[in-house]
Amino acid sequence: MFALVASGFTNIYLTQPVLPVLQQEFGVSVAEAAWSISAVILGITLANIPFGLLADALPVRPIILLGGLMIAAAGLFTSTADALSWHVAGRFTQGLFIPALTTCLAAYLARVLPPDRLNVIMGSYVAATVLGGLGGRLLGGWIHPPLHWRYALVSAAALTIVSTVIAWWLLPREGKRVRPDHASRVGFLxxxxxxxxxxxxxxxxxxxxxxxxxxxxxxxxxxxxxxxxxxxxxxxxxxxxxxxxxxxxxxxxxxxxxxxxxxxxxxxxxxxxxxxxxxxxxxxxxxxxxxxxxxxxxxxxxxxxxxxxxxxxxxxxxxxxxxxxxxxxxxxxxxxxxxxxxxxxxxxxxxxxxxxxxxxxxxxxxxxxxxxxxxx
Missing domain, CATH: 1.20.1250.20 (MFS general substrate transporter like domains)
Known part of the structure; x- marks a missing residue:
């Protein structure tokens, strides 16, 4: 779980340290280059509630597998983009599937873990988001030379594929669902x-x-x-x-x-x-x-x-x-x-x-x- 969340969050801020490089390479303004980050966040914003509803209706492990593979595939596509519009499209697609590794995973943990273990694991979950956010920034601007930011996307995709497959293989299957009572059905409105x-x-x-x-x-x-x-x-x-x-x-x-x-x-x-x-x-x-x-x-x-x-x-x-x-x-x-x-x-x-x-x-x-x- 820790590796899965950390690898997922690595993709979000991967290009943040190299935004000036993207600005020069694509020949765009500061605000346009920043879409490399804001497109991911917009995708997460739009997809979070739909994935939350999916997590309540379907088994979560297949959703995690699909989400992780789509994030990796979109990252590989982005690494080959030769125009900012395609770059932003790939980053937006990554954002759309990030909730599969965050919102859905949190719902899965709440269902399969007893309360005393859930508190401990969710502490690790938060720490993994921090480590992933930091790791993405370091991968994008430090581990790989800034001008080679495309290789950082490939590395992040590889990490996401490995952690997703391992998590899908090793995470316990969910037990029988407990149907929520009427009082617990509180709507968004x-x-x-x-x-x-x-x-x-x-x-x-x-x-x-x-x-x-x-x-x-x-x-x-x-x-x-x-x-x-x-x-x-x-x-x-x-x-x-x-x-x-x-x-x-x-x-x-x-x-x-x-x-x-x-x-x-x-x-x-x-x-x-x-x-x-x-x-x-x-x-x-x-x-x-x-x-x-x-x-x-x-x-x-x-x-x-x-x-x-x-x-x-x-x-x-x-x-x-x-x-x-x-x-x-x-x-x-x-x-x-x-x-x-x-x-x-x-x-x-x-x-x-x-x-x-x-x-x-x-x-x-x-x-x-x-x-x-x-x-x-």
Whole structure:
């Protein structure tokens, strides 16, 4: 499971460190080159709920096998694309099938594991997403020379095929399904009508908007004066991402002790500080900003998911699918909107839109804190 999730997430951010290389090779603008990432996120956003419904209706292991093979095939196709339009089409197809290795796998684990084991395995699941995200960035801009980014796509495809086949072969078959009772059939519209659900969904969306924006346009900022870093040096900066492996469990403990509201407010404040620090003209300041960004983002993400699941008596599966939908929608909007802001106003434009989106986790935290203090 760990290898499967990590290899799946490797494909998402594979081209992020080499976006300036893609811009030059395809002869496109910054915003157009960023579609290499936003197309994947858009595909995940559109396919997440359909795959969640498939996971409830069909055995998951064949879905995992199909999804993994399609991601690999689309990656191999993308590695041969000689135009940005075909490149984006291949990346979009990869995004469409990523939920087979994320949403469907999470549903599978919830069905086949007892509760005490599920908590442990889901901790590994989160760590695998972080490792995969970091691994993709390192594979795309460090392990393979930047100008040979096409080989990184081939390597990621090979890893995905191997991990998918092994997972399909070794993961236990599902037992007999338990038919859900009437009370548990909470629809998506029912969830959207609940503000206590919607504010936490928007909290995750806003935080991932900021995270995706800063990390996606960091290569362009660091490639320009006063930094003028090489692609290898820019890729090394992404090592700060590994902090997410440790922050997630810590955020859960903080939320248990101080409450989800206070944790969300603290995470939003730390993220806000990271946005401000990113404007510093020193590399040490930018690295500090990214460390704070990881700390703040994963704190908000973990606290939002935890508060969402505690707020509901039924419909947890659909609520989590809804959260993931808006989560990746926030990432896609962040990459798209910040690209236009960067072209128009430079890094100050990226900072401006990010600060605005932090209102969502801050509002959710403030309201949760007030409810906690009033005993509601």
């Amino acid at each position: 029912d969830l959207i009508r609940q503000w206590r659900v919607l504010r936490l969904v928007f909290s995750g969306m806003g935080s991932f908007f900021v995270f995706s924006s800063l990390f996606n346009y960091l290569p362009f900022r660091l490639a320009q004066p006063p930094f003028a870093l090489s692609t290898n040096a820019i890729t090394a900066v992404y090592l700060v991402y590994i902090m997410g492996i440790f922050i997630g469990p810590m955020a859960g403990k903080i939320a248990n002790r101080w409450g989800s509201g206070s944790t969300l407010l603290a995470g939003a404040a730390v993220t806000f500080a990271s946005v401000l620090l990113s404007a510093l003209p020193w590399l040490s300041g930018v690295v500090a900003a990214l460390l704070l960004l990881c700390a703040g983002f994963f704190t908000v993400h973990a606290a939002s998911v935890g508060a969402l699941n505690r707020a509901l008596a039924h419909g947890h599966g659909r609520a989590n699918a809804l959260y993931v939908l808006f989560y990746y929608l926030g990432g896609w909007l962040g990459v798209s909107a910040s690209g236009l802001a960067f072209q128009t106003w430079g890094w100050a434009g990226v900072m401006g839109v990010c600060v605005g989106m932090l209102a969502f986790p801050a509002l959710a935290g403030w309201q949760l804190q007030r409810e906690q203090e009033s005993g509601n």
